[in-house]
Amino acid sequence: MRAQMENDLRLESSLWVGNKRYLAVLTGWHLKWTEADKKNRDKKAVSVPVAEVVGVEEGRVEILPHKSVEDTDRDFTVFYVKRSSSRSSSGLLWRLGRTQFTCPSRVLRDQWTRHIRTALKTHSPLRPHRLMVFINPFGGKKKGRQIYHSQVAPLFELAGISSHVIVTERANQARDHLLKKDLTGFDGVVCVGGDGMFSELLHGVIGRTQQEAGLCENDPAVTLQQCPLHIGIIPAGSTDCVCYATVGVIDPVTSALHIVIGDSQPLDVCSVHYGPGQVKYSVSLVGYGFYGDVLAESEKHRWMGPFRYDYSGAVVFLSNRSYRGTVQYLPADPLMSSPRDKTRCLSGCGVCSKSTEKLFTNSSDEGSLYSSYSGPFSNESEDDWVSVDGRFKCVSLTCMSSSCAKSPLGLSPSAHLADGTGDLILVWDTNPLGFLTYLYRHTTSQDQFDLPFVEVHRVKAVRFSLASEGEEAEDNGGLNIGMDGEDGGYNGSTSRAGSKQNLATRPEGQTKTSKDKTLNPFMCGLCCRKAPTASVWNCDGEILPFPKIFCKIHGQLVRLYARGIEDGASLKDCAEERLECNRTCSLPR
Ligand SMILES: CCCCCCCCCCCCC/C=C/[C@@H](O)[C@H](COP(=O)(O)O)NC(=O)CCCCCCCCCCCCCCC
Ligand SMILES: Nc1ncnc2c1ncn2[C@@H]1O[C@H](COP(=O)(O)OP(=O)(O)O)[C@@H](O)[C@H]1O
Ligand SMILES: [Ca+2]
Numbered sequence: 001m002r003a004q005m006e007n008d009l010r011l012e013s014s015l016w017v018g019n020k021r022y023l024a025v026l027t028g029w030h031l032k033w034t035e036a037d038k039k040n041r042d043k044k045a046v047s048v049p050v051a052e053v054v055g056v057e058e059g060r061v062e063i064l065p066h067k068s069v070e071d072t073d074r075d076f077t078v079f080y081v082k083r084s085s086s087r088s089s090s091g092l093l094w095r096l097g098r099t100q101f102t103c104p105s106r107v108l109r110d111q112w113t114r115h116i117r118t119a120l121k122t123h124s125p126l127r128p129h130r131l132m133v134f135i136n137p138f139g140g141k142k143k144g145r146q147i148y149h150s151q152v153a154p155l156f157e158l159a160g161i162s163s164h165v166i167v168t169e170r171a172n173q174a175r176d177h178l179l180k181k182d183l184t185g186f187d188g189v190v191c192v193g194g195d196g197m198f199s200e201l202l203h204g205v206i207g208r209t210q211q212e213a214g215l216c217e218n219d220p221a222v223t224l225q226q227c228p229l230h231i232g233i234i235p236a237g238s239t240d241c242v243c244y245a246t247v248g249v250i251d252p253v254t255s256a257l258h259i260v261i262g263d264s265q266p267l268d269v270c271s272v273h274y275g276p277g278q279v280k281y282s283v284s285l286v287g288y289g290f291y292g293d294v295l296a297e298s299e300k301h302r303w304m305g306p307f308r309y310d311y312s313g314a315v316v317f318l319s320n321r322s323y324r325g326t327v328q329y330l331p332a333d334p335l336m337s338s339p340r341d342k343t344r345c346l347s348g349c350g351v352c353s354k355s356t357e358k359l360f361t362n363s364s365d366e367g368s369l370y371s372s373y374s375g376p377f378s379n380e381s382e383d384d385w386v387s388v389d390g391r392f393k394c395v396s397l398t399c400m401s402s403s404c405a406k407s408p409l410g411l412s413p414s415a416h417l418a419d420g421t422g423d424l425i426l427v428w429d430t431n432p433l434g435f436l437t438y439l440y441r442h443t444t445s446q447d448q449f450d451l452p453f454v455e456v457h458r459v460k461a462v463r464f465s466l467a468s469e470g471e472e473a474e475d476n477g478g479l480n481i482g483m484d485g486e487d488g489g490y491n492g493s494t495s496r497a498g499s500k501q502n503l504a505t506r507p508e509g510q511t512k513t514s515k516d517k518t519l520n521p522f523m524c525g526l527c528c529r530k531a532p533t534a535s536v537w538n539c540d541g542e543i544l545p546f547p548k549i550f551c552k553i554h555g556q557l558v559r560l561y562a563r564g565i566e567d568g569a570s571l572k573d574c575a576e577e578r579l580e581c582n583r584t585c586s587l588p589r
Contacts, residue, residue, distance in 0.1 A: 009122070011115045016102040024101065026050075026112075028119055031078065033099070046099075050123045052081040054260055055158050056116045058109070060100050063154050073106045076113050079158060081257050083566075090408055091248015091565045094257045096155065126262035128187035128230070128561075131156070133165045134174035134201065136193035136236070141305060144192045144236040152192070152234055152256040159260040163190075171200075178204025179211070188230035188561060190259060194237010195284065199540045202281050205229050205558060206269065218277045224554050232259040232561040238306035239541070241284045241404040246417060248565035250405065259561040266356070266418040266556035268399040272539050274546040280539045283558075284402045285411065286551060287538040288464065289323050289394035290316060290427075290435075295538040309406075317436070322429035323535050324467040325547070327395055328387045332421040332458040338414070339423045339456045340449055345401065345416040347564035355419040359555040386457075389467065391429040393438075393453075397422050397462050397551055407442035412456065417564060420555025421458050428453040462551040466534055 009028040014021060014036060022033040031053060034045040060070040061077040082097030103109040120127070135144045145167060156163050164186075168174055178189065178201065189205065191197040205227045210217040213225040235243040235250045244250055246265055247258065270282045285291060297312035304311060336358075337343070337351045345352060396411055399422045403410030412423035427438060430453040441448035449456045537544040 009115055009119050011112060013103065013108060013112070015112075017099055022101075024112075026115055026119060029123065031080075031116065031119075033101075048078075048080045048097075050116075050119045052261055053116065053120060054079040054081065054096065054155070054257065055120075055160065056113050057158075058113055062098070063096065063158050067154065067157075074103045074109050076101055076103070076109050078116065081261065086249045086251070090403070091254075093249055093251055094254040096253070096257070124262050126230070126264050127159070128161055128259065128262060130186050131161055131163045131188050131190050131232070131259070132177075132183070132186050133163045133190045133192065134177070134197065135165065135167045136174075136191070136197045137167055139193035139197055140237040140240075147236050147252045148192045148234060151252045155253070155256045155260055161260065173200075175200040175204040175207075179207050183208070183229070186229065188232055188259070190232035190234060190561075192234040192236050194235070194541075195239050195241050196541045197237065198231070198233055198242045198283075199281070199542060201231050202269070202283065202540075202558065205231060206281055217271075218273070218279050220271065220273045220279075220550055220552055224271070224557055226556065227558045230262075230264065230559050230561050238309065239404050239406075241402050242540075242560075244404045245284065245400050245402055245410060246560055246562040246564065255562075258563065263561050263563040265560045265562040265564055266352075267558050267560055268416075268418055268420055268422065269554045269557040270397060270399050270422055270551050271554060272537070272544065273550040273552075274537070274544055274548065280542065280544060282397075282540045283399050284540050285538055286397040286540075286549075287394060288325070288396075288547070289321070289392055289535045291394055291396060291538045292536040292543070293319075293321065295541065296536050296543055299543070313439075317432070317439070319531070320432050320435075321531050321535070322391050322393050323533070324391045325395065326387065326389045326465050326467060327392075327424070327426060328385050328463040329424050329457055329459040330385050330461040332460050334458070337416065337419065337421075337458065339412055339458050340447075341414055343414050344567075345414075345419075345564065347566045349416060349418075349564060351416050352418040352564075355416070355421075355555065359420050385463075388426065393427045393429055393435050394425075395427075395464060396425040397459070398425070399553060409442075409445065411442070418556045420553060421460055422462075422551075422553045424457045424459045424462055425449075426455045426457075428455075460553055463549070464551075465548045 009026060011024075011026040013024055015024045015033070016022070017033065021036040023036045024031070024033040026032075029050055030047050031050060032045060032047040056079070057069070057077045058075070059072050059077065060075050062068045063079070077098060077100045080097045080099075082095045083092045084095060086093045101112070103112060133148065135148055137144050148165070153163070166174070166177065174191065174197065189201050191201050206224065207217060209225050209227045209229075210222075215222050215225060217224065232255065233240075233243045233246075234252050234255050236252070240250050243255060246267070247255060267283055270286055272280045272282055272286055274280070293316040294309060294312045297315055298308040301308040301311060336355065343351070398411050398415060400417045401410030401413055401415045403413070412425060415423045427435070430438075434451065434453055438448055438451055438454060441451075448454065534547045537546070537549060
């Protein structure tokens with residue numbers, strides 16, 4: 001069947017590009033053109049997967065900086081994805097490649113354009129035709145509108161995508177629109193903004209899907225329904241972590257091209273249940289302590305733009321706080337992967353593909369992908385939960401690496417985008433120099449988990465609560481700046497929640513008292529006010545002022561127009577070995 005289709009689409013002709021003659025071949029999967037008049041050795045060949053052809057137009061056409069069409073009879077122009085490496089980040093930049101072909105006759109020209117269009121329809125079924133685009137005009141450096149109109153809209157137009165654009169006038173407008181308005185006919189939704197805008201789309205799309213399925217999303221026991229609408233992100237925010245971690249670069253053109261060709265990247269989502277029956281969703285950071293405090297502080301300084309996080313980070317760091325709490329977690333299957341196995345989740349990731357089979361019982365049946373998720377708690381009992389009690393600088397949970405420009409490898413460099421697990425990072429109370437070392441390692445390739453006061457666990461669910469009242473009343477705001485480690489928070493212990501040992505507390509003699517503190521004059525001004533006993537949660541950039549939460553990871557709940565990070569090195573090997581391969585061989589197609 002496939003071979004038959006391949007044969008029907010196959011086309012081979014001698015065409016001109018400029019003043020050189022090429023042998024052009026369309027196989028259905030690839031469009032390839034090889035210089036015809038040269039001897040074998042220096043033959044110039046270009047091969048583009050059909051899946052990466054953006055569009056084909058009759059005549060000699062240019063798109064950027066402005067559209068121009070020279071309507072000639074025997075010419076056609078092919079637009080496609082072209083890669084270049086990015087010096088500043090880990091992924092590859094995508095640009096719009098363009099080649100103008102001249103045919104010997106108009107009939108042949110029409111045959112070529114028709115065949116390419118049919119090949120696109122056949123081999124790229126997820127390409128969007130209609131998109132809803134939300135632009136936050138105030139995100140990041142406030143360039144959202146300009147970025148969309150100058151860099152993204154021309155590409156959508158070229159690909160024949162019709163877009164309904166809404167420039168937001170208030171926070172949560174995009175989320176509310178997705179929850180309430182008619183979405184018939186839309187293939188996907190796109191945000192132009194930062195992680196906060198993405199979060200609005202995430203909430204809208206998940207909420208709408210559960211509403212339509214008649215499910216109560218606030219009930220942590222419910223298995224949520226996979227979302228049929230794809231989400232696209234055009235980065236124009238402050239951290240842009242979700243874009244960075246799923247594409248590898250912060251670049252509007254690259255992201256727009258991923259949308260245009262209908263790339264599809266499943267993504268794990270963490271539901272955070274808090275307060276009386278409320279839920280929020282996160283894909284990057286659910287953080288208590290340091291990251292919660294940084295976010296709360298940064299809200300006061302929004303006018304600073306993206307720099308507010310650095311400023312607030314320094315302020316919070318200097319206030320040297322730590323918080324008591326009880327963390328319980330449900331470990332993931334250690335045979336699948338580990339947060340310290342030094343692997344990276346790249347495009348075509350094997351761990352994620354294997355997890356797809358585990359997460360969806362009938363993975364071979366495409367249609368069942370959205371209905372047969374077996375949920376994370378199919379076999380677990382209370383005995384499987386592990387409980388940890390102590391004082392922490394921060395507690396972070398992330399469903400993916402959470403890499404961003406500040407931290408190119410991310411909060412958890414070996415986390416996976418779509419394996420149905422999250423990484424729980426516990427940073428016990430430690431002296432400021434120790435904590436600074438931990439933070440600083442995020443900016444280098446040094447292992448931030450290789451520190452005595454840090455632990456990381458791959459998990460399926462997490463519970464957090466404040467320590468019991470007597471313990472909570474203990475002082476906070478630690479002023480110890482020594483490096484001896486004695487004041488470290490790592491004197492709690494670990495136990496199975498359901499077992500007899502249950503919730504171990506710190507051993508006698510190691511309890512921190514105010515006498516242990518060493519005052520540092522530099523810090524004094526910041527610490528004289530009474531430090532709070534509880535922090536807030538940072539849920540993908542939104543403050544949740546309820547310390548007690550329950551988090552559950554939903555494997556591959558949503559899909560993005562992305563394909564994971566492409567590794568430049570493997571791409572090069574691949575290109576050297578097989579000329580016709582224009583990208584990483586392991587990609588699923
Ligand atoms: C010493 C250098 C330390 C660098 C530490 C970098 C850690 C970076 C981890 C980033 C994880 C990001 C997770 C994503 C969060 C976003 O959802 C969320 C919302 O983003 P949006 O505004 O684009 O909508 N962003 C955030 O919550 C921002 C978190 C950023 C934390 C940055 C902390 C900077 C710390 C600087 C410490 C400086 C110490 C100086 C000592 C004198
Ligand atoms: N028109 C608007 N006015 C005010 N806030 C908005 C508007 N549109 C969106 N928002 C909110 O602004 C917040 C930050 O947006 P985001 O695009 O993530 O930028 P940044 O990365 O700079 O924080 C989001 O939480 C979003 O809900
Ligand atoms: Ca994951």
